[in-house]
Amino acid sequence: MMRERLLGLLEESDDRFVSGELLSQRLGVSRTAVWKQVRKLEDEGYTIEASRKLGYRLAGRPEQLTLTSLLTKLRTNTFGQRVKLLGAVDSTQNAAQRLAEEGAPEGTLVVAEQQLQGRGRMGRPWISPKGKGVWMSFILRPSIPLPFTPQLTLLAAVALCRSLRRLTGLDIGIKWPNDLLIDGKKISGILLESSAEEERLKYVVAGIGISLNLDASDYPPDMLAKAVSLKLAAGRPFDRSETIAEFLNEFEELYLLYGEEGFGPIRTLWEALSVSLDKPCVLTTPQGSVIEGSPVGLADTGELLVKREDGKVVHVFSAEMGLPEGREG
Amino acid sequence: MMRERLLGLLEESDDRFVSGELLSQRLGVSRTAVWKQVRKLEDEGYTIEASRKLGYRLAGRPEQLTLTSLLTKLRTNTFGQRVKLLGAVDSTQNAAQRLAEEGAPEGTLVVAEQQLQGRGRMGRPWISPKGKGVWMSFILRPSIPLPFTPQLTLLAAVALCRSLRRLTGLDIGIKWPNDLLIDGKKISGILLESSAEEERLKYVVAGIGISLNLDASDYPPDMLAKAVSLKLAAGRPFDRSETIAEFLNEFEELYLLYGEEGFGPIRTLWEALSVSLDKPCVLTTPQGSVIEGSPVGLADTGELLVKREDGKVVHVFSAEMGLPEGREG
Numbered sequence: 001m002m003r004e005r006l007l008g009l010l011e012e013s014d015d016r017f018v019s020g021e022l023l024s025q026r027l028g029v030s031r032t033a034v035w036k037q038v039r040k041l042e043d044e045g046y047t048i049e050a051s052r053k054l055g056y057r058l059a060g061r062p063e064q065l066t067l068t069s070l071l072t073k074l075r076t077n078t079f080g081q082r083v084k085l086l087g088a089v090d091s092t093q094n095a096a097q098r099l100a101e102e103g104a105p106e107g108t109l110v111v112a113e114q115q116l117q118g119r120g121r122m123g124r125p126w127i128s129p130k131g132k133g134v135w136m137s138f139i140l141r142p143s144i145p146l147p148f149t150p151q152l153t154l155l156a157a158v159a160l161c162r163s164l165r166r167l168t169g170l171d172i173g174i175k176w177p178n179d180l181l182i183d184g185k186k187i188s189g190i191l192l193e194s195s196a197e198e199e200r201l202k203y204v205v206a207g208i209g210i211s212l213n214l215d216a217s218d219y220p221p222d223m224l225a226k227a228v229s230l231k232l233a234a235g236r237p238f239d240r241s242e243t244i245a246e247f248l249n250e251f252e253e254l255y256l257l258y259g260e261e262g263f264g265p266i267r268t269l270w271e272a273l274s275v276s277l278d279k280p281c282v283l284t285t286p287q288g289s290v291i292e293g294s295p296v297g298l299a300d301t302g303e304l305l306v307k308r309e310d311g312k313v314v315h316v317f318s319a320e321m322g323l324p325e326g327r328e329g
Numbered sequence: 330m331m332r333e334r335l336l337g338l339l340e341e342s343d344d345r346f347v348s349g350e351l352l353s354q355r356l357g358v359s360r361t362a363v364w365k366q367v368r369k370l371e372d373e374g375y376t377i378e379a380s381r382k383l384g385y386r387l388a389g390r391p392e393q394l395t396l397t398s399l400l401t402k403l404r405t406n407t408f409g410q411r412v413k414l415l416g417a418v419d420s421t422q423n424a425a426q427r428l429a430e431e432g433a434p435e436g437t438l439v440v441a442e443q444q445l446q447g448r449g450r451m452g453r454p455w456i457s458p459k460g461k462g463v464w465m466s467f468i469l470r471p472s473i474p475l476p477f478t479p480q481l482t483l484l485a486a487v488a489l490c491r492s493l494r495r496l497t498g499l500d501i502g503i504k505w506p507n508d509l510l511i512d513g514k515k516i517s518g519i520l521l522e523s524s525a526e527e528e529r530l531k532y533v534v535a536g537i538g539i540s541l542n543l544d545a546s547d548y549p550p551d552m553l554a555k556a557v558s559l560k561l562a563a564g565r566p567f568d569r570s571e572t573i574a575e576f577l578n579e580f581e582e583l584y585l586l587y588g589e590e591g592f593g594p595i596r597t598l599w600e601a602l603s604v605s606l607d608k609p610c611v612l613t614t615p616q617g618s619v620i621e622g623s624p625v626g627l628a629d630t631g632e633l634l635v636k637r638e639d640g641k642v643v644h645v646f647s648a649e650m651g652l653p654e655g656r657e658g
Contacts, residue, residue, distance in 0.1 A: 121527060143616050145646030147476035147630055150528045177527070193531075196523045198450060198506070199479045199632075199647040200615055286529055287472055301476055303528075317474030318528040 002027055006037050010048070010058040019055035045131050045213075062131055063213075065111065065240045073245030078107035079138060079255075080248040086112040088130075091119050093191060093207040096137035100195070100203040106141040111244065118209065120189050126209050129218050133229070134210040134243055139203055142259075146199045150302035150317070151263045153178050153192045156206055158269045159251035160188060164210070167246050168234050173275035176295060176304050176321055181275060185228040187211050208247070213237045267298045276304075276321065283319035291316060292324065331356055335366050339377070339387040348384035374460050374542075391460055392542075394440065394569045402574030407436035408467060408584075409577040415441040417459075420448050422520065422536040425466035429524070429532040435470040440573065447538065449518050455538050458547050462558070463539040463572055468532055471588075475528045479631035479646070480592045482507050482521045485535055487598045488580040489517060493539070496575050497563050502604035505624060505633055505650055510604060514557040516540050537576070542566045596627045605633075605650065612648035620645060621653065 005027055009018060024031045038048050038056055045062025067085060074080050082105065089095050089112040096110045112135045115128035128135045140152065157178035164180065164187075165172050175181050178190040191207040214229035231237045257265055271277060276295050283291040283306065293308040304316040334356055338347060353360045367377050367385055374391025396414060403409050411434065418424050418441040425439045441464045444457035457464045469481065486507035493509065493516075494501050504510050507519040520536040543558035560566045587595055600606060605624050612620040612635065622637040633645040 122529075145632075146478055146523075147632075147646065149475055149525065153527055192527055194475075194525045196478065196525070198482055198521055200451075202522075303474075303476075317476065 002029065002033075002037055003040065006034065007041065007046075007058075010056060013058075015057060015059070017049075017051060017054035017057045021055070023056065063237070063239055063241075065113065065131075069241035070111075070244055073241055075245075075249050076107070076252040079252045080107065080109045080244070082108045084108070084110045086110065088112065088114045088116055090117045091115050091207075092135055092137040093119055093193065093205055096139055096205045096207075097193065100139045100205055104139055106139055109136060109138040109248070111136040119191065119207070120209075121191055126189055127211075127214075127218065127220075127223075128209065129214065131240075132214045132218060133212045134208065134240055134247075136209075136244065137205050137207040138248075139205055140255075141203050142201060142255075144201060146196050146201055147301055148263070149192070149194050149196075149201065149204065150177070151258070151266065152204060152206070153190060154270050154298065154302055155254055155258055155266050156190050156192065156208070156251065158266060158273060159254050160190065160208060160210075160247055161273050162269070163246040163250040164188070164230070164243075167238065167243060168230050170230065170233055172273075174270060174273045176274065176276040182228060182233045185226060185233075187228060187230055187233070210243060212240060212243060263300065263302065267302075271297055280324050281306075282322045282324055283316055284322070285316070285319045291319070331358065331362075331366055332369065335363065336370065336375075336387075339385060342386075344386060344388070346378075346380060346383035346386045350384070352385065392566070392568055392570075394442065394460075398570035399440075399573055402570055404574075404578050405436070405581040408581045409436065409438045409573070411437045413437075413439045415439065417441065417443045417445055419446045420444050420536075421464055421466040422448055422522065422534055425468055425534045425536075426522065429468045429534055433468055435468055438465060438467040438577070440465040448520065448536070449538075450520055455518055456540075456543075456547065456549075456552075457538065458543065460569075461543045461547060462541045463537065463569055463576075465573065466534050466536040467577075468534055469584075470532050471530060471584075473530060475525050475530055476630050477592070478521070478523050478525075478530060478533065479506070480587070480595065481533060481535070482519060483599050483627065483631055484583055484587055484595050485519050485521065485537070485580065487595060487602060488583050489519065489537060489539075489576055490602050491598070492575040492579040493517070493559070493572075496567065496572060497559055499559065499562055501602075503599060503602045505603065505605040511557055511562045514562075515555060516557060516559055516562070539572060541569060541572060592629065592631065596631075600626055609653050610635075611651045611653055612645050613651070614645070614648045620648070 009023060009026060020031045020034055023034045042048055047060030049057040049059045067083060092110045092112050099108055114130035115135045118126035118128035118135060120126040154177060157174050161172055161174050161180055170182055172180050172182055179186050180188045189209040192204055194204040195202045211229040213231040216224060219227060278294055280294050291306055291314060293306040295304050296307045297305050299305050299315055305313050306316050307313050338352060338355060349360045349363055352363045371377055376389030378386040378388045396412060421439045421441050428437055443459035444464045447455035447457035449455040483506060486503050490501055490503050490509055499511055501509050501511055508515050509517045518538040521533055523533040524531045540558040542560040545553060548556060607623055609623050620635055620643060622635040624633050625636045626634050628634050628644055634642050635645050636642050
């Protein structure tokens with residue numbers, strides 16, 4: 001295994017440089033083959049400095065996501081206390097849904113190193129490269145009426161926004177209903193899927209994708225205009241265990257508050273973090289109707305209140321939010 | 330096969346009586362054994378007249394539920410146009426849910442002769458003996474916001490109540506939210522299970538159980554105080570294909586009306602058929618709180634409006650409805 005032997009040679013020399021010439025001789029392969037293998041290690045999360053004169057130097061190892069590293073940072077009673085750590089999975093959402101159907105309790109968490117078919121809203125694909133982000137789903141069994149379900153997605157957005165702001169120090173805002181943005185670029189995705197019997201929720205599976213340590217090369221070329229990773233935005237990588245724990249700690253606190261006091265406090269927090277309020281926008285509903293106006297806040301059950309140009313305030317349950325014509329881009 | 334031979338002998342003699350003595354001789358079994366086999370045929374839906382003097386006479390064959398018998402009676406464009414007829418199934422609800430996950434279109438219908446694990450609300454068992462009732466589930470893919478889902482269960486109750494009233498001529502009323510009653514006794518069950526992504530419904534599976542031709546002996550002894558079949562109430566059996574077609578014709582008509590005009594017309598029809606309005610009741614919510622008052626109508630999103638004794642009107646999303654203390658029974 002050339003990978004293991006190269007890694008061994010780099011680790012032997014601690015943080016000193018090893019020349020490409022020497023590596024090529026010891027491994028019995030061309031210098032180009034050495035360079036290719038170095039690139040592969042970087043893809044795995046190793047940081048390797050390269051110098052034409054000095055050769056290669058191992059400057060950082062990939063952060064490992066382990067059960068211990070996660071559990072020692074959790075201060076929760078419920079969320080994340082049962083964890084399933086997976087290598088590659090079709091989607092954490094599907095895995096958690098299967099667990100929910102089998103009766104797994106509230107708080108059960110599925111985290112994967114990599115998603116092969118990560119799902120976003122409306123079945124859109126979600127880029128989930130190995131080890132570079134937080135790809136997770138967890139189970140909720142809230143005792144709330146079905147019509148209140150949209151409140152949970154707003155709660156999740158508030159918890160994620162608050163925990164990531166604290167972790168990174170970056171100015172992160174919420175675009176309705178639950179996209180997190182830095183300078184207008186998306187850094188995470190939230191997807192709540194629910195199953196109900198009549199007006200009673202059976203379970204909700206909350207999927208969270210955080211573009212934590214993605215490099216520019218991880219994105220399709222045209223996507224960097226709309227998306228960014230926290231590493232690219234902050235100029236430094238972040239620890240996955242710490243990120244997950246920070247989020248779940250915050251989520252559990254808000255979820256308990258929601259259970260005790262209802263949606264009021266969550267609405268206040270959401271509105272404070274929102275970047276969508278009081279700015280003209282165009283909303284296109286799944287039924288195809290178009291609403292132009294400025295969002296002014298959230299209604300009691302969680303839908304968006306939009307003030308149209310004629311002054312009338314309408315309730316919007318579900319829509320794609322865009323900018324008015326001429327302001328796109 | 331004694332069953333086939335007995336049936337053959339009865340059919341040979343057309344509608345004349347055959348003596349038990351003769352049957353016993355021809356089949357080479359005791360007269361008690363003949364009588365036992367006659368009982369089994371009756372369980373299958375055969376009508377066999379028995380007379381101590383004359384013997385047995387085949388007076389009716391079980392109604393057969395076939396695709397042709399169903400489709401010729403349907404006037405729908407969508408509902409029931411794709412049908413899966415099953416013999417025995419765990420539950421039609423599970424079968425339809427699997428089809429919905431696989432992408433089956435709106436209107437897809439699953440009908441079973443028998444359910445081995447028929448499910449009612451809250452996971453309660455539902456008695457579904459072979460060939461004696463309508464045990465079916467069908468798929469909806471409505472383009473409505475998630476909070477409106479409870480309206481569909483009320484729509485289903487209205488459609489079922491109207492079609493069964495027309496079919497049977499019986500005075501059938503709706504107990505909130507969707508139980509159908511004759512003289513306070515339950516004749517059917519409706520169970521809507523929904524799957525949503527955020528505030529967007531992915532699909533709804535509507536399960537309908539109609540206690541059509543059950544005999545008193547099909548019920549557990551203590552259940553006849555609370556439940557009754559249409560056959561027992563009307564004194565005659567009903568055809569399953571006709572019942573299903575009548576319901577689906579009515580359902581599709583109301584579903585289209587709902588799509589065009591919203592919940593208004595459905596609410597009016599529901600309120601007109603309700604037996605729950607303006608009568609004192611006690612409502613126990615899943616959260617355990619108890620509301621005493623009189624239902625006065627439905628709210629816009631479908632929840633029940635209950636006027637408490639202090640005159641205040643509260644919204645009830647989900648609850649078990651019972652009688653005030655001292656009025657039970």
